[in-house]
Amino acid sequence: MDSTGILAQNMVPVSKESVREAAAECGIDIVGFAPASPLDRQTRDLAAFCDPASVLASAASVVCAAQCYLKDEPDDLSRPGEPHGLIAPYTRRNHYKDLRERLKKLAVLLADKAEAKPKSKCSSCGPLAEKPLARGSGVGWYGKHGIIITEGFGSWVVLGEMVTELEFEPDPEIPGGCGDCDACVRACPTGAITSPGCLDRSKCFQHLTNSASPMPRDWRKLWGRRLYGCATCQEVCPKNAGVKPSGRTVETGVVGPSIPLLPLLTMTEAEYRTRYSGNQIAARWVRFDAIRRNACLSLGNSQDPAAIPALTDALRCDPSALIRGHAAWALGKIGGARSKSALEKQRPAEIDAQAAGEISSALEAPDGTSSSEPALKAQEPSVHREVKEGSQADGHDHDCQGVR
Numbered sequence: 281m282d283s284t285g286i287l288a289q290n291m292v293p294v295s296k297e298s299v300r301e302a303a304a305e306c307g308i309d310i311v312g313f314a315p316a317s318p319l320d321r322q323t324r325d326l327a328a329f330c331d332p333a334s335v336l337a338s339a340a341s342v343v344c345a346a347q348c349y350l351k352d353e354p355d356d357l358s359r360p361g362e363p364h365g366l367i368a369p370y371t372r373r374n375h376y377k378d379l380r381e382r383l384k385k386l387a388v389l390l391a392d393k394a395e396a397k398p399k400s401k402c403s404s405c406g407p408l409a410e411k412p413l414a415r416g417s418g419v420g421w422y423g424k425h426g427i428i429i430t431e432g433f434g435s436w437v438v439l440g441e442m443v444t445e446l447e448f449e450p451d452p453e454i455p456g457g458c459g460d461c462d463a464c465v466r467a468c469p470t471g472a473i474t475s476p477g478c479l480d481r482s483k484c485f486q487h488l489t490n491s492a493s494p495m496p497r498d499w500r501k502l503w504g505r506r507l508y509g510c511a512t513c514q515e516v517c518p519k520n521a522g523v524k525p526s527g528r529t530v531e532t533g534v535v536g537p538s539i540p541l542l543p544l545l546t547m548t549e550a551e552y553r554t555r556y557s558g559n560q561i562a563a564r565w566v567r568f569d570a571i572r573r574n575a576c577l578s579l580g581n582s583q584d585p586a587a588i589p590a591l592t593d594a595l596r597c598d599p600s601a602l603i604r605g606h607a608a609w610a611l612g613k614i615g616g617a618r619s620k621s622a623l624e625k626q627r628p629a630e631i632d633a634q635a636a637g638e639i640s641s642a643l644e645a646p647d648g649t650s651s652s653e654p655a656l657k658a659q660e661p662s663v664h665r666e667v668k669e670g671s672q673a674d675g676h677d678h679d680c681q682g683v684r
């Protein structure tokens with residue numbers, strides 16, 4: 281046993297050092313140890329989310345892991361005539377599944393070492409509150425953007441856990457801290473970081489990515505070329521400067537840094553889910569209309585005239601008023617005679633009041649920058665970090681891998 285390793289109860293001991301070595305063997309970047317005890321903030325509705333015993337009743341420890349997802353690749357694969365929408369780095373591949381698989385390998389290695397075959401359950405973006413566990417195990421600390429920052433890889437990591445019957449002495453928390461910096465708070469396009477560590481989810485582009493509701497007009501330009509997710513608060517963080525991309529190859533759910541936008545306006549939902557299966561951008565809770573709305577916004581902001589025919593078809597024929605309305609906005613943003621003519625032709629034919637309003641606004645404010653209409657309200661107001669009673673899925677805007 282090494283100096284930090286603690287005996288497993290009623291089992292052949294496994295030292296923390298040997299866990300770290302085995303984790304490295306499994307290709308896991310960082311591990312830390314936390315007790316499998318409920319978090320302080322436990323309340324009735326958060327009980328299961330905050331208690332490792334909800335995953336494994338006999339749990340003694342949690343081995344918390346972090347995996348760097350940065351990769352050396354261009355951010356945008358657009359070509360003239362083929363505009364792409366941007367994918368946030370954490371979801372260019374299915375890093376949750378990859379980390380979960382690595383943790384499962386680690387569990388097997390440890391079970392072999394411990395001989396008594398301790399039970400373990402592994403997850404990433406699953407049923408446990410992962411950031412508090414990561415902080416409690418010394419894997420990282422909370423930045424003002426509310427994301428866990430690690431020493432070696434900044435915040436460019438996904439988190440995962442192995443909840444185990446093995447008992448380890450908890451690692452100390454790392455002090456960390458942002459000091460006077462508030463770069464993320466200032467850079468957030470929608471002002472979603474309301475105070476240090478506090479996020480108004482209803483304003484966060486990551487949350488809005490998945491919601492099939494009209495994007496508030498004032499935020500459409502700010503949306504930029506995004507298709508899925510937002511990483512602005514991480515891009516500006518000085519703690520992320522100089523983090524080296526991971527050399528790891530992740531083959532699961534590969535989507536890449538950007539995907540072609542025009543096909544998204546014509547493919548069926550089934551085609552979309554098959555084409556991008558295995559990645560969270562095609563997970564069942566991600567609304568296809570939200571993706572197509574995002575595509576319209578991204579096309580408008582690309583200002584690529586190659587998008588005019590597809591947007592015109594969407595304006596005329598798409599069964600969803602949400603998409604027709606956002607196609608109108610995009611045509612207004614791209615501008616030019618062809619866009620204007622398409623909008624003018626469609627205005628008398630549009631039967632949905634909101635989509636008709638979008639057409640009028642696009643004609644009145646052709647660059648999409650201003651409008652006499654008040655900005656549409658975002659989703660229902662939602663409170664930072666609250667997991668509503670009985671609603672595990674409320675927290676799972678990512679790929680809920682569950683526990684295996």
Ligand code: B12
Binds near residue numbers: 408411412422484
């Ligand atoms: C819901 C959710 C979201 C929501 C809401 C996020 C939020 N900040 O509340 C949305 C959709 C907006 C979102 C966005 C993102 N998410 Co998310 N998300 C989750 C999910 C599924 C649940 C989070 C949750 O509700 N936690 C529950 C509460 C209890 O935890 P908490 O909010 O941290 O609350 C604790 C703090 O308040 C803390 N605390 C106590 N005192 C103090 C003091 C200070 C100063 C602070 C700061 C905190 C603090 O104590 C509380 C617990 O007791 C987790 C996966 C999971 N299963 O945990 C991923 C997860 C948090 N998301 C993740 C990621 C990668 C992201 C994005 C970075 C994706 C991207 N675009 O790149 C963005 C980040 C946006 C941002 N600025 O937060 C990663 C975070 C990795 C990391 N390094 O921290 C997670 C852990 C998934 C994973 N397996 O990797 N996410």
Ligand code: SF4
Binds near residue numbers: 467471473511513514
């Ligand atoms: S992910 Fe984007 S919208 Fe959300 S808090 Fe960070 S910068 Fe703001």
Ligand code: SF4
Binds near residue numbers: 465517518
């Ligand atoms: S940008 Fe600055 S304030 Fe925000 S998390 Fe990074 S160090 Fe902290």
